[in-house]
Amino acid sequence: MDAVIPKTVFYIFSLPISDTLFSTWVMMAIIIIIAFLIRKFKPALGEMIVEMIYNIVSSVMPDDINLAKYLPFLGTLAIFLVFGNIFSVVPRMVSPTANLNTTAALAILVLLAVYFYGIREKGVLGFLKDLANPIFMLPMEIVGQVSRTLSLAVRLFGNILSTDLIVAIVFSLIPFIAPLPLIALGMLTGLLQAYIFIVLAALYVGSAIEVEAMEKERRILKQEVSKTYIN
Amino acid sequence: MWQLDSSTLITVITILASGIGIVLGAIVPAVMEGIAVQKALDGITRQPEAANDLRTTLLISMALLESTAIYVLLVILVLLFANPLLDRFF
Numbered sequence: 001m002d003a004v005i006p007k008t009v010f011y012i013f014s015l016p017i018s019d020t021l022f023s024t025w026v027m028m029a030i031i032i033i034i035a036f037l038i039r040k041f042k043p044a045l046g047e048m049i050v051e052m053i054y055n056i057v058s059s060v061m062p063d064d065i066n067l068a069k070y071l072p073f074l075g076t077l078a079i080f081l082v083f084g085n086i087f088s089v090v091p092r093m094v095s096p097t098a099n100l101n102t103t104a105a106l107a108i109l110v111l112l113a114v115y116f117y118g119i120r121e122k123g124v125l126g127f128l129k130d131l132a133n134p135i136f137m138l139p140m141e142i143v144g145q146v147s148r149t150l151s152l153a154v155r156l157f158g159n160i161l162s163t164d165l166i167v168a169i170v171f172s173l174i175p176f177i178a179p180l181p182l183i184a185l186g187m188l189t190g191l192l193q194a195y196i197f198i199v200l201a202a203l204y205v206g207s208a209i210e211v212e213a214m215e216k217e218r219r220i221l222k223q224e225v226s227k228t229y230i231n
Numbered sequence: 232m233w234q235l236d237s238s239t240l241i242t243v244i245t246i247l248a249s250g251i252g253i254v255l256g257a258i259v260p261a262v263m264e265g266i267a268v269q270k271a272l273d274g275i276t277r278q279p280e281a282a283n284d285l286r287t288t289l290l291i292s293m294a295l296l297e298s299t300a301i302y303v304l305l306v307i308l309v310l311l312f313a314n315p316l317l318d319r320f321f
Contacts, residue, residue, distance in 0.1 A: 059287055151298055158301030161308075196294040199287070 006099050020099035027083050027096060053078050053198070060199055061206040070205055073113055077106065078198045081156075085190025088164055089183060095190070098161045100153065107153035110201045111145065118208035130211070152200060159193045241316055249307045256303025264296050 006018040038046040053075045058067055081097065088095040096102050118127040132138040163186035170179045211219075235243070271289040275282045309315070 151295075154305060155294065155298040155301055158298070158305050162301065162304055165308075192290070193294070196291060199291055200294075203291075 006094075018099065019094050020096050020102060023087060023093045024084070024096040024102065026090075026093060027087050031079060031083055050075070056195065056198060057202045060202045062210045065209065070117065070202070074198055074202055074205070077110075077201060078194065081106075081194035081197055082191065085156075085160055085194050086187045088167075089187065095160050095164060097156055098164050100157045103157040104153040106156070106197075107149045110152060110204060111149045113201070114145075114204050114208045117205050121209040122211075127208075130215075133215075148200075148204065152197065156193055156197055159189055163189050238317060241314075245310050245314060245316075249310055252303055253307055256300055256307075260296050260300040264293055267292055267296065 006020045008016040009019050009022050010017055054067070054071060056078075057071060057074050061067060061070070084096040084102070086095070087093055088098070097106075115127075118130075121127075122130060132141045163182070167179050167182050167186055170182055267289065271285050274285050
């Protein structure tokens with residue numbers, strides 16, 4: 001059973017295309033079609049989905065920020081993951097996130113988004129200053145950034161792959177009715193993992209753009225002092 | 232006794248290690264997740280109005296706890312299906 005290593009389906013100019021990559025393309029086409037349909041007909045369902053993502057993201061981000069700046073990235077991630085984690089229920093397709101390359105790409109994207117939003121919000125110097133508040137904690141912070149990216153990727157991959165594997169094993173033993181509850185469990189796990197990935201990404205972005213309360217008070221005090229000094 | 236060649240020996244040891252590893256790697260996160268759920272339910276029964284915050288925190292921490300079990304599973308999958316030691320020695 002070579003479920004851990006993705007199969008190569010066909011070659012484009014001697015470039016191997018794995019089955020997860022092919023599934024990703026099919027999934028992207030489906031998502032684009034659904035997005036065009038939602039834009040054209042504007043059903044209440046689309047609004048509901050966007051509000052749901054907004055509520056999830058706003059529950060973990062800091063309160064006093066403009067959430068519309070961060071919602072496009074996190075919402076795109078949410079839609080991709082919700083489709084990608086349960087895409088193995090479509091016949092002849094596999095989940096795109098059952099491949100470590102896909103999840104590693106998503107996790108690295110989250111890491112880069114943390115730096116991008118942090119630098120956009122605070123400037124390069126401010127971001128570097130807030131990265132480690134006592135300066136000797138800097139190595140720990142760097143280790144934390146690497147390890148949390150790794151764990152984001154590996155957690156999603158492991159969960160999706162393990163549920164797919166369980167379904168495959170039970171299917172090879174009893175190919176009738178018996179895998180159905182496990183497929184349902186796999187869909188539930190996929191949705192939960194998508195939720196957790198989004199919440200963690202929002203948490204990381206939020207912690208990068210957040211100015212700590214004491215630091216904020218200190219800056220306000222400094223401004224007031226300089227103002228009174230000038231006056 | 233049987234004379235095992237090295238490749239069979241490595242396979243046997245790998246299978247034994249996978250069994251022991253998945254048992255240990257499943258027990259500890261399961262117990263810890265049980266403790267986390269217990270404490271969260273305690274909190275919810277004491278303060279039902281804090282249930283939403285607690286649920287979010289509980290889900291995140293459960294995922295973080297569960298990821299250790301998933302790492303164990305991944306290591307064992309690599310050992311079983313894509314064993315690097317067999318390639319290195321033979």
